[in-house]
Amino acid sequence: MSITIKEIAELCGVSHGTVDRALNDRPGISLKTKEKILKVAADLNYQPDFLARSLAKGTTKTIGLVLFDLYNRSFSQLTNSIEMESRQREYFVNLLLTDKSFETEKQAIEHLVNRKVDGIILFPINQGADFEQYLKRFNVPIVTICNKLSDYWSYIGIDDRSAMSDAVQYVIDKGYQRIVYICPPLAYHGVSNIYTQEKRLEGLLEGMRLKNFAEEPIIVTDKHYIRALDNIDLKLKRTAIICSCDQYALETMNYLKDKGIRIPDDIGLLGFDNIDVLKYITPKLTTVHYNVEQMGKLAVDVLLEQIDKSAVTSPPLIEYKIIEGESL
Template sequence: MRVTIKDIAKYCGVSSGTVDRALNNRPGIKEKTKQKVLQAAKDLKYRPDFTARSLVKGRTMTLGIVLFDLYNRSYAQLLTAVELKAREYGYFLYIALTDKDMENEKQCIEYLANHKVDGIILFSVNKGTEFEEYLHGFSIPIITIFNFLSADWEYVGIPERAAMKNGVSHIIDKGYKQFIYISPPLKYKGITNIYTQEERLQGFLEALASNDLKEAEIIRHNDYLDYLEKINFRQRERTAIICSCDLYALEVMRFLKTKGYSIPLDVGIMGFDNIDVLKYVTPALTTIEYPVEAIGDKAVESLVHKIEKGSYITKENTELSYRFIAGESI
């Protein structure tokens, strides 16, 4: 049988209001009495009734997050940050993974809505007016991360284009003359939401144009290693391979090592994200630090602010800073 606040009150010889103040750390109670109540709750194995609490507060004290998958270490780092920050605010987290499928994403959102989450953090693969109207129909606070939808939605991310342009400009300053750009998700251009990938590509192209360099080879498919195998990098002008995320860069680095190339003597490599496993990689990968933990923290902070106070945190705070990391691979 579930132990209630009334049971604890009777056990301690105090009122139910006193027990409530002790359990919820509210003022108006002596410290000695508070400790007595907390010890009684522990002894009696009291567990809060979250259903009753949600009826009182008008909230379930849960948030939902919709991500592609957890294969990319950046997403795992993000999820950890979101869960910790949500818990700090007293919220539990529902996790839904779409596998980058547009219909799966809608099913994930509906699942979260059916479980009455108070708000959703969305890394969307969908886009467009019809999809946005679909989201509005839920009347649930939603914050978008990474992939931008429109100005109608609160967004947390970084200036993707400027970050890539800055990183490539650093590399051009090192004397590289030829460039290969690898971003398999670009094959979905016009089909799904690949905002981050498109912005990074534009930043790359702008960096080249600013330095009067010819357009690079752009690889938009998963067989990028087969493409690289046909190239003799020792017979080319000084070449850098720019990857739209660290995972591709690590695959390229491993592949080139197996072919006997020296990095960066024969070819340079740059990634994007600064995933946590890079500390184990030699040579150290040159990359752009994507502040995933800060993005997770800010998304939760702004979402909870909307849920509890009726407004998101001002948009000036939603575009976070990045950092170029000069590793040894360039």
């Protein structure tokens, strides 16, 4: 059983308050007494009772992070950024993954609330008025990232529609005559919160309209999207494959290489996210970049502002740009 402040006080012949001042580096105690108390605490391996401290101060110095998975490298980068920024601000992060389960997401939120986290950063898959009422009842600061709920909640993201619109126009200006768009999450339209992917699809169609591109896109929503490519004659016209994230683009690149299809000689390829592993890929992938580390830092900043001031704010969207590679 760990040593308590009361026991340290008895061993040192001082009051409970004197021990508390020594351990928390507060004034009102002589240097000699402080050194004596700290030595006894160290010798007996004293560990502070964070739960008791949190009840006394009304804060646990912890935040929750709820994501559906870490398979996409950009999610891993985002998580790392959130953890690093939180640690610098003297907060600990409790990460929970939901595996794209609506019920598991709710269980994760309740788990965090029951453990008195000071706030939650949420990448939601649930949506709608009922879910928002569910969140409001906990009275816990929440910042949403990537998938937006409504303007009631602080939101961190990019202008996905404009980013994809610009990317598609960039592709069309390269002289491509047909577009294949790979985005398996679109299969969950109307079922799950896929705000980011829906905005990227809107941007795809908008970019084509702005360029008066008459050819209808081939939109692949099958989770077995590589298998679906077997049913498309990729050499019929000068075709560009646009992927809603780099993860799909890298899998597609491997498929094309296995088929002996040259990139970009036979077919063009565009990704989205500019994940860090692209520096190892040949040919260099053309993609859409946004600063995912900035996104994580901003999410923590906005959440802590809510915690400190109860102020719900949504900062400007993260800037984006097209990174020209060798795949178009």
